[in-house]
């Protein structure tokens with residue numbers, strides 16, 4: 114590893130946008146493939162390698178394959194444990210994982226036992242002394258419509274009350290070309306009213322102006338992507354004004370947007386627009402397994418593409434702490450960690 118990479122690896126980091134099944138590493142994928150050889154799935158079918166690009170539609174085909182490989186409580190526990198340890202190895206000190214609870218009739222997996230398996234993995238890692246604070250966001254897959262979204266919010270509320278602060282909120286994700294946010298508003302409002310935080314994928318593809326307006330009125334606590342919100346990308350100034358007025362942080366996933374072809378090149382990424390506005394932007398991975406990346410690499414990419422100095426990179430990672438969904442005490446602990454690490458890293 115060269116000196117430059119070492120800096121990004123050692124940088125303490127916060128990861129706020131990571132889909133569990135998109136984050137499964139090559140090593141873990143091998144284990145899963147060995148457990149289910151009859152599926153005839155090969156490792157190269159579940160990841161998009163260096164230099165490769167696919168359409169978003171193809172990315173969603175990849176998730177379908179991964180879901181076939183991860184369909185028991187044991188599988189969920191395995192992937193959650195491995196993903197948490199990998200983020201910790203990458204010096205991520207605070208992680209908000211998100212995942213869509215699934216029911217699998219064939220294996221007896223229920224949405225409830227799905228969430229329980231993730232929570233058990235988080236608790237086990239904590240017990241084992243893995244140096245990372247992990248929280249969970251329950252995901253709504255937008256294609257499943259109103260009723261499922263409402264059920265998911267109920268499930269999330271139950272776990273918010275019973276998980277000792279591990280379940281903090283809701284994620285809205287899934288294929289952006291399927292379904293409409295309008296149908297999901299009642300569920301999202303209910304979530305907000307019962308104290309769940311909201312991180313919503315918004316304007317990941319173009320032509321979602323109307324939906325973005327509706328969702329912004331909630332308003333969400335964080336925005337995933339927001340690629341097409343600003344006027345230069347076909348969005349609008351009122352949308353930008355709304356995001357700025359409510360100071361809603363943007364979760365920025367560089368490699369994901371390039372490999373999924375929603376952004377033509379790194380230098381044209383909307384990070385530039387929002388960063389120049391001084392708006393809170395948090396560098397994230399989205400799906401580190403599928404897109405073959407890690408958070409250190411994403412910080413390094415941001416720095417090299419947008420000419421950020423080491424001080425600016427440090428500030429970016431430190432400011433991410435302000436955007437977490439956990440409470441003030443956790444933020445203070447993390448800030449303390451950053452203060453202790455800083456002198457050894459920035460000379």
Ligand SMILES: CNc1ncnc2c1ncn2[C@@H]1O[C@H](COP(=O)(O)O)[C@@H](O)[C@H]1O
Nearest residue numbers: 132133134135176212213252254286287288
């Ligand atoms: C690439 N851009 C993206 N846009 C929208 N949703 C995405 C996504 N990447 C991942 N997901 C969402 O996360 C699920 C996989 O993890 P879980 O099974 O929930 O852990 C996908 O099925 C999709 O719903």
Ligand SMILES: [Zn+2]
Nearest residue numbers: 132286337399
């Ligand atoms: Zn995402």
